[in-house]
Amino acid sequence: MDLFQQTPPAQPLAARLRAANLDEYVGQEHLLARGKPLREALEQGALHSMIFWGPPGVGKTTLARLLAQVSDAHFETISAVLSGVKEIRQAVEIARQHAAQSGRRTILFVDEVHRFNKSQQDAFLPYVEDGTLIFIGATTENPSFELNNALLSRARVYVLKSLDEAALRKLVQRALSEEKGLGARRLSLPEESLQILLAAADGDGRRLLNLLENASDLVEDGEAISPEALQNLLGDTRRRFDKGGxxxxxxxxxxxxxxxxxxxxxxxxxxxxxxxxxxxxxxxxxxxxxxxxxxxxxxxxxxxxxxxxxxxxxxxxxxxxxxxxxxxxxxxxxxAPKSNAVYTAYNAARRDVEASGSLEVPLHLRNAPTKLMKQLGYGDEYRYAHDEPDAYAAGEDYFPEALEPRRYYQPVPRGLELKIRDKLEHLAALDRNSTRQRRRP
Structure with a gap:
């Protein structure tokens, strides 16, 4: 007997229950229900390059495999985590061989496609363009941000949703009843346990089946999976949250x-x-x-x-x-009362600064710490507001000479800004009535 001979490990439950046809596929009815565009395209064999965008465990890989099956296409898969341009070229060569030998098209499924950089994404373009490959990318990230425009323009984006409770229940039922699942063990799952499992899965079918399989290892054949067993298994689980994603x-x-x-x-x-x-x-x-x-x-x-x-x-x-x-x-x-008046005013001021360039500070607003500066007119005709009635120099202009005075800040009629608005309107009236307006060029 070969001491190094080992029995191949059994496939995980999620892999054993992977849908073998479209009717077994769970979820994504908005894409695959009869009469929907993607379902119609599949049944007619009208394949096209596409991007599957959705959270983990919702069936992106399974759906890609089913597309190859129903369209009688060769299926190649690479992971952007482990692959580079070399693997892309190898996939292209395999696709050409299949086209030459049997006339079959090739679907290239790229998992985690958002992890490819721009040059790696560009490597697909010629082969998608000339029909060598039917490209299917899977991503959990927004394609608008993570994929370049050239690739997006050649592929249709389909949004896959988290699995709802009905879909998750269907997966559990299959897992407990089918022989390729856990059916041979005759396990039961009380409703209270099922609710705990559904909450922990959080719309992720793969996570659901992995948790169910782990829980089944804690009980004997024919027994029920108790809520206590599930709670001990789950511990402090986290809802889906991708830091930075x-x-x-x-x-x-x-x-x-x-x-x-x-x-x-x-x-x-x-x-x-x-x-x-x-x-x-x-x-x-x-x-x-x-x-x-x-x-x-x-x-x-x-x-x-x-x-x-x-x-x-x-x-x-x-x-x-x-x-x-x-x-x-x-x-x-x-x-609290709401006002975006400061935020709006600040953004408006920034736009003027960007548009008007480096306008000089008017002479009357400049500081004059030296004799030369005073001779040059720095600070001339500046009015010290505290020496004016109500500590306000009515009619004074504080903007650059080349820029007409603006009114960026428009207080809202809520909260303290009610009083601020009243004061600014009073000061504006003083400006209008002032006989001393600085002459502008």
Whole structure:
């Protein structure tokens, strides 16, 4: 007997239950239900290059394999994590051989395609263009940001969604009943256990089956998988959250927009989701400080102070005290009167600066610390506001001479900005009535 001979490891449950045809495929009804464009294209054999964009475990690889099956195409796969231009050229050569020998088309499935750099993505273009390959890329990241325009223009993007509860239940039923799954073991899964499993899967079919398989190893044949066994197996699981990826920016966007929309409950939900997914609380605290200026501004200046204090608490005390302080700040922002007047004014001023170039400071606004500067007119005719009535130099012009005075800041009729608006309107009236206006060239 060969001492080094080993029995090949059994395939994971998720691999054994991979759909063998389109009718077995679970989920993505918005793409594959009868009458939908992708289903029609498949049944008619009208294949085209495409990008599958969706979260992990929703069937991107399985769907690509089924496309090859129904269209009688050769299937080649490479992973962008492990491959480079060399592997791309090898796949192209294989595709040419199949075309020459049997006339079959080749589907090249590229997993994690967003990990290829621009030059690697460009390597596909000639072969997609001349029909050597039918390109199918899979990505969990937004193709608009991660794939170059040349590749996107040659492929149609299909968005795959997380599996809903009905789809996940169907997977569990197949796993427990089919012989190639766990059917031979006659295991049962009480509803309470199933609910725990569905929540832990979080729309990821592969994760669901992996968890079910791991749980089945903890019980004997014919037994039930108890809620206690599942809880012990799961421990402190995390909902889906990709630091720096699409889910990350979607969730911080949802938090920000909930604050803007004055909904403290939704804002707290997204805050909790991000923490639960492993987001650094200090990152959220920093973004909350920005929200204070962007969304509330001078309608309630206390908001900025409160958010800075919450950030300080998070840095000093950490979790959980800091997280509670940040939550307090988020609720305050959501409930505070809203104004984006400062944010809008700042952006308008920046646009003028970029458009007008390096305009000189008017002489009357320049500092004159030396005799020469005074001789050159620096500071001439400058009016010291504190010496004027109401500490305001009515009619004075503080813009560069080549730029007409602007009104960037438009306070909203809410919160403290009500009083700020009244004061600015009063000062504007004084300007209009002033007989001393600086002459402009």
């Amino acid at each position: 699409e889910a990350f920016y979607d969730q911080i966007s949802a938090l920000h927009k909930s604050v803007r929309g004055s909904n403290p409950d939704a804002a707290l939900y997204w805050f909790a989701r991000m923490l639960d997914g492993g987001c650094d609380p200090l990152y959220i605290a920093r973004r909350v400080v920005r929200m204070a200026s962007e969304e509330v501004g001078n309608a309630d200046p206390r908001a900025l102070t409160l958010c800075l204090n919450a950030w300080d608490v998070q840095e000093r005390l950490g979790s959980p005290e800091g997280e509670l302080a940040v939550a307090q700040a988020i609720v305050y922002l959501a409930c």
